Amino acid sequence: MQQNHSVPETALPAQQAMRHALLFAAVLLLAACASGPQRRPPGSGTSHSALAGLPPRAPSAASAGEANDILFRAIGLVGTPYRWGGNTPAGGFDCSGLVDYIYRTAANIQLPRTSHEMAAMDARKVRKMTQLASGDLVFFDIGGAISHVGVYVGKGRFVHAPNSGGTVRLDDIDGPYWGGHFAYGKRVLD
Structure with missing residues (x-):
């Protein structure tokens, strides 16, 4: 006798609510971990952003809801595999495919396909890391060009798809590598 172990349709909203609650808890944990004083033993190899103590900044009051949606979508994709040319969770992401997917699905904003084209968009440029707002695009100059x-x-953190063989991850924007290559941000949501 074969038993059917499928989930009843009435359980789906409860599962979705649980997923949203877990995602919200992850965001709160991220904020809690980043907000307290951080001491590391010398040579521990880990770093936390010096920007973690800055107050949260939204792009504008009018776009705070969109920024929130973008943050939830971005953090929810952490762990998705990297794939050059990829632009879906099922197929994996490269850096610009990830950013376009986040904006397209969370804010209904279609972005150009490459990081170079995104950097050339008409949007307010943010030159200082301390002036970045949640939801801003952040660009890095690697090898003399935005790439x-x-x-x-x-809190000094950004979500990106960094390299082949890796996954979408959360990194310190002012860490040893990324801080040295930071070019500027773009405020798309204003």
């Missing part, structure tokens, strides 16, 4: 993009989530 990498991510989404700033606040």
